[in-house]
Amino acid sequence: MANIMIQRDSKGGYQFYLPKRDLEDGIDSMEFDTPEKWGGEIKLSGGGTYYIEPQPAPARLPFSVRAKRIDAAE
């Protein structure tokens, strides 16, 4: 489990940030992306995959959340 931060990038998509390792990456896809259910498996542009427990979408980004690493690129 790791603390990650989800934020908006300049193009309106999501961006992934892992403070512990200073890892900044784009998010290619998020499993659930509706106001009621948000999270699930997120795929990073760099090839990694993380899992956020599905939850109601945060009112404001950036948003820090615990995530599980399923598959990391490095």
Add this chain to the structure above:
Amino acid sequence: MTAMTREETQALIQEVLEVYPEKARKDREKHLAVNDQSVEQSKKCITSNRKSLPGVMTIRGCAYAGSKGVVWGPIKDMIHISHGPVGCGQYSRAGRRNYYVGTTGVNAFGTMNFTSDFQEKDIVFGGDKKLAKLITEIEGLFPLHKGISIQSECPIGLIGDDIEAVSKKAAKELNKPVVPVRCEGFRGVSQSLGHHIANDAIRDWVLGNRDTSAFESTPYDVTIIGDYNIGGDAWATRTILEEMGLRVIAQWSGDGTLAEMENTPKAKLNLLHCYRSMNYISRHMEEKYGIPYMEYNFFGPTKIENSLREIAAFFDDTIKANTEKVIAKYKPMMQAVIDKYKPRLEGKRVMLYVGGLRPRHVIGAYEDLGMEVVGTGYEFGHNDDYDRTIKEMGNATLLYDDVTGLEFEEFVKRVKPDLVGSGIKEKFIFQKMGIPFRQMHSWDYSGPYHSYDGFAIFARDMDMTLNNPCWSQLTPPWKKAA
């Protein structure tokens, strides 16, 4: 020498790598790359933020350097104790030329060195008592200080001193913030982790201190984050922002004060110059206080203009109109600078190897003068820095991460740039090789280089170095052809 092709640059890298043993070669290979603007993600071509190899000459610093030297050190009205043996503090004292206004030793302490001067008995029996005594002494001798930060040197972590407990007790007695910073030099691979630790310490011990107190804010409050006022950089930046009609409520951390830092959450926009050292705190403020941050670039008129417009876009039409006025006001002045120096500098090629934001930010300033940056690299950059650099650099130029002494020398010998910009340790090597050199960490004792005022000085300095008559006098008379 004309520009190298992609294959030539690749061949050069391979040639330089040949002297290494196989294992080292494999490792170093990942840190050297030929720039390709089509690459979206730097990690596909270059590895960064990894441990330096034992045995090579690295130019990196340590976590203590990142915390005390960069982030905390310039905060002028706090006393920063170099907790541990005397050398770390003494040899880094005032080296970065972070200018400030104040009376040193009375209400400002930037250029002074405070240390607990560890001796053998402190290592054996622990240094907490000494630290507590030191803090009491500081309070007696310098009553106008606004707070204390304790910057740990390596032994503190090794012997397991509890500086947090001492800090908490002292803070209560003094009724001033006492911040323990766990920035022991052995942590991490470079000064970069020191920045992170320092940012986290600010977040935990400083940032929320005035959340409940009143503050008279205006809609135009901004902060300058990640400008260390080297040679007066932050002042040059500040004047432009104020001319635009913005109010700068805090400078982080060049010429900054503790009160400014505590008031930063009241700002409307954080302007982030050095992304590498202060993105952590900016991200935190964006999440906790909803303050957006924006990276800007105040090197060279082209980039300044773009940045000013981007900053103005966050505000209303009066600011936007003011910004255009500011741009129009400085345009002829900058044109005069370019007209004067461009003919003397045009076509010259530059290689850079510095840290933080400069490997990519100064490229624009050189381009404004008609110069070309043919190689650049970060001491302690991460992948996100290289992501941003790839677009700024030309195709088939060299990128080198945590370059070793040997690689840097060989690259310069082969690429033959007209100017090298790096640190003081590299300066004399290259000058003896007959290559003009600027020390780009503290602007070679000149500055400011930021903003419009700084560009004029930047152009003059580059001309002064490059066109110095001494470079034609390098061959001694007895070696000259008759």
